[in-house]
Amino acid sequence: MAEDLLAVAFAAGASGRATIARPLADLGIDLYLRRRRTLLTVPVQVKSFNQLTQDGIASLELPIDAVSDHPNGYLAVVHLPAPFTQLYGTVFLIPFAEFRKRSPRALSHGKEVFQFVGNFADPGDDHWLEYAIPVDGLGSWFDAIPGWSNIVLPVGRELGEVLIAHGESPWRGDLGRLWVAGEIERAARAGALVIAEDRPRLDTVTLLVHDLRKQQIAGVHVRTQKITPANTVHFEVSRSTFFVDEKLYVLVVLLTDDERPHEFCLLIPSTDIPHLGYSETITFRHLTKRFAPYVVPSEQVGAVFLDKVFGS
Numbered sequence: 564m565a566e567d568l569l570a571v572a573f574a575a576g577a578s579g580r581a582t583i584a585r586p587l588a589d590l591g592i593d594l595y596l597r598r599r600r601t602l603l604t605v606p607v608q609v610k611s612f613n614q615l616t617q618d619g620i621a622s623l624e625l626p627i628d629a630v631s632d633h634p635n636g637y638l639a640v641v642h643l644p645a646p647f648t649q650l651y652g653t654v655f656l657i658p659f660a661e662f663r664k665r666s667p668r669a670l671s672h673g674k675e676v677f678q679f680v681g682n683f684a685d686p687g688d689d690h691w692l693e694y695a696i697p698v699d700g701l702g703s704w705f706d707a708i709p710g711w712s713n714i715v716l717p718v719g720r721e722l723g724e725v726l727i728a729h730g731e732s733p734w735r736g737d738l739g740r741l742w743v744a745g746e747i748e749r750a751a752r753a754g755a756l757v758i759a760e761d762r763p764r765l766d767t768v769t770l771l772v773h774d775l776r777k778q779q780i781a782g783v784h785v786r787t788q789k790i791t792p793a794n795t796v797h798f799e800v801s802r803s804t805f806f807v808d809e810k811l812y813v814l815v816v817l818l819t820d821d822e823r824p825h826e827f828c829l830l831i832p833s834t835d836i837p838h839l840g841y842s843e844t845i846t847f848r849h850l851t852k853r854f855a856p857y858v859v860p861s862e863q864v865g866a867v868f869l870d871k872v873f874g875s
Contacts, residue, residue, distance in 0.1 A: 565611035576701025584759035600806040604780045606636035619684020624676040657694045739787025739816040750865030766804040781810040781872035789818045794847040807833040829857040
């Protein structure tokens, strides 16, 4: 509940400039805030309290290995008072690096922990005063994130959207998205990465991929299309929500008549899309020549993607 309410507060504070992604599996990070149409991403770990002392103080012990060391991430400490339908008016948003540096350490049940004490009622005297943010002031907090206020220019000349009657169906799109997430997870070591999905989708990123070892973020835009009886597929990317980044790839998942993945996919760097075109028909009897460099065997697509965005 606390994560959902904080996500809503973040969305309101960002005024349409942020997407909020939730991880498909819980490996410590609860929310990913991303500047729309970029891969500038802020991972957030959420800790909540239902009850405080009479003075409005909350205390928390966190195992050392339970706090992320992502250089751009934050620990969010929130109070969710009864009846648990809205956040208290102040949240603590503390960079992971600062939390690790300034938090006292202690032994608890034989494990080393960080100790947090925060005053929600009167943070004016608090050790974490500079990180006590009014919920209705989150817009200013976003503006202070390095790079967040940079103007994001459109990719090329804005055009009206072209509607294709035989485009991706919502059901087929979900099928492709889930298959891609599974293939990326399968290619990674257990616990080595997090896959997150925006709710709601505001731009071209279908899945956000967080490498926990290198603390790097990548993205993939998944297009799922069924091969027609004429051995063609119409490939289309929405220009209005598209952006380019070296760690953003477009993955075209091709489905056969029985809705299973074809023997290969097309894995295209986002930086190549403006030159390839946003709306193209691809033939497969003799593969359209300019798409040939992007062919990847379907059984290898997860490993190839991870190698391209994060290296070996």
